[in-house]
Amino acid sequence: MKIAITGTSGFVGQNLTTYLQQHNNHDILKIGRAPSAAAEQQLNISAFLNDANIAYDAMVHLAGKAHDLKKTANNSEYDTVNFELTRSLFDHFNRSAAGTFIFISSVKAVADIPEGIVTENTPPSPGTPYGVSKLKAEEYINNTSLAPGKKVYILRPCMVHGPGNKGNLNLLTGLVKKNIPYPLAAFQNKRSFLSIENLCFVINEILSRNNVPSGTYNVADDESISTNELVQIIGMALNKKPHIWKINKGLITVLAKLGDLLHLPFSSENMEKLTGNYVVSNKNIISALGKPLPVTTRDGLIKTLNSLK
Numbered sequence: 001m002k003i004a005i006t007g008t009s010g011f012v013g014q015n016l017t018t019y020l021q022q023h024n025n026h027d028i029l030k031i032g033r034a035p036s037a038a039a040e041q042q043l044n045i046s047a048f049l050n051d052a053n054i055a056y057d058a059m060v061h062l063a064g065k066a067h068d069l070k071k072t073a074n075n076s077e078y079d080t081v082n083f084e085l086t087r088s089l090f091d092h093f094n095r096s097a098a099g100t101f102i103f104i105s106s107v108k109a110v111a112d113i114p115e116g117i118v119t120e121n122t123p124p125s126p127g128t129p130y131g132v133s134k135l136k137a138e139e140y141i142n143n144t145s146l147a148p149g150k151k152v153y154i155l156r157p158c159m160v161h162g163p164g165n166k167g168n169l170n171l172l173t174g175l176v177k178k179n180i181p182y183p184l185a186a187f188q189n190k191r192s193f194l195s196i197e198n199l200c201f202v203i204n205e206i207l208s209r210n211n212v213p214s215g216t217y218n219v220a221d222d223e224s225i226s227t228n229e230l231v232q233i234i235g236m237a238l239n240k241k242p243h244i245w246k247i248n249k250g251l252i253t254v255l256a257k258l259g260d261l262l263h264l265p266f267s268s269e270n271m272e273k274l275t276g277n278y279v280v281s282n283k284n285i286i287s288a289l290g291k292p293l294p295v296t297t298r299d300g301l302i303k304t305l306n307s308l309k
Contacts (some may be wrong), residue, residue, distance in 0.1 A: 004029040004056040004098075004208060006089065007063030008042060011165040012104070012196065014111035015061065019200035029056055033063055033081075040204040049088055058207055059093050061086060065166055067129070075129040082133035087140050094147050102153045102203060103141060107218060107280050109134035109156060113272060119281045120156075120216055138216065153206055154216040155194035155199075158280045161300070162196030163307035169234070171274075172227070173308060176234045181243035184252060185228050195300030198293045205289050212288050220277035220280040221297040227274050233298060 003020065007013040008030040020026040030044040045063070048054060086103060110118055112127030126132045136156050146152060159302045161169060175182055202219055206212050225233075228244060233267040235242035254273065266297040287293065295303075 001058065001207065002027040002029060004031055004048070004059040006031045006045065006059075006061050008032060010062060011162070012160060012199065014041075015162060015196045016062070016203060018202050019197075020204055020207070022094050023204055026207070029054070029277045032087075036157070045085070045089075049092055051170050052092075052095065052179070056096070057288045058098055059089065060102045060104070060203060060207075061089050062104050068141065078129045078133035080138070082130070083140070083196050086137035090141055091145065094144065094150070099149060100151050100153070100207060101141075102155060102206060103137065104132065105134045105138055105154050105156045105216075106157045106189045107156045107278075108222075109138055111278060113229075114278060117279045117281050120284055121217060139261075142216075151214045153212075153214060154281075155202065155219050155285075156216065157199055157219040158192045160194045160196055160199055163304055165196070165304075169230075169301075169304065172272075173234055173238070173305065174230055174253050176231065176238055176240055176242045179240070179243065179246045182228075182231045183245045183247045184271070184275050185244045186225070186244040186249045186252070189226050189275050189277045190224040190277045191227065191230075191276075192224045192280040193297060193301065194220050195295045195297075195299065195303070197295045197303075201294050201299075202273060202285060202289070207290075215284075215288075217285040217288065218250075218280050218282055219285055221284045221295070222282065222286075222293060223297040225297060230301070233301050234305055238308070244302070267302045 001025070003026050005013060005017060005028055008017050008028070017028050017030070018027060030042045031045055031048050033045050050288045063085065090101060093195050107118055108128060108131035109126055110122050110124045112131060114122065124135050126135050141152060141154060172182070179304055198221055199219055231244060256266060256268045256271040259265070
């Protein structure tokens, strides 16, 4: 099976390419947004879009502009990359003889700070230009008539992590490594994570079978955990005893608001990332696949954290 994959030089793209080749020996057509010496045999997206004769059986669209944590990006860049590029690639697929299109969206297309558990039925209300652009791309795909015999999947992963990329685990890992106390234990929360191996497993199952219904699916590990539990797991992986302090919530909130005013690293936004709830249901994708994910939440996190030693 020949699979066109955009964004193969990124973290997910590199892992997915290796996974597909190891598990099914698929023929991978690597497509990138710009020429790169590190991206061996990578075809430029513009060249791909302008060539109607390139044959492939399925497309996995990973390339995109990631959420800018430093807030330095121009908002129009999100629309150009995450929406317009997706539209062009989807149209190319729709005109081609390929049968399957997988778009990697994000749970951020639904909500930045959700109320309750995020399911596929949660009304989308993205809170960032990144989330808005992803939702716009989803809506284009869903509102476009498909050529006969084609299947389309929109996958909404939550925070992806794995060896070589620890995502938003950086801050907490640094605290434990430096024996700095984690002071937010008074907050009881739950957050979902996604092991890169589980994401690759889901994509491989969709590509390798013809009985997975088209649709939009959340992708997350089975279990959500609290930040307090996460700090303990980090300590276990690093062979360190983490210091967890339970400081009064009111005082922490005041300090966060002071950080907003003084532009300090500890702000209300960062406090929300550490203490807020973001639970994503994966029930629909598990039901569609009819089999469990291969990696547990804890095992996936420990595998990621062990790579930092």
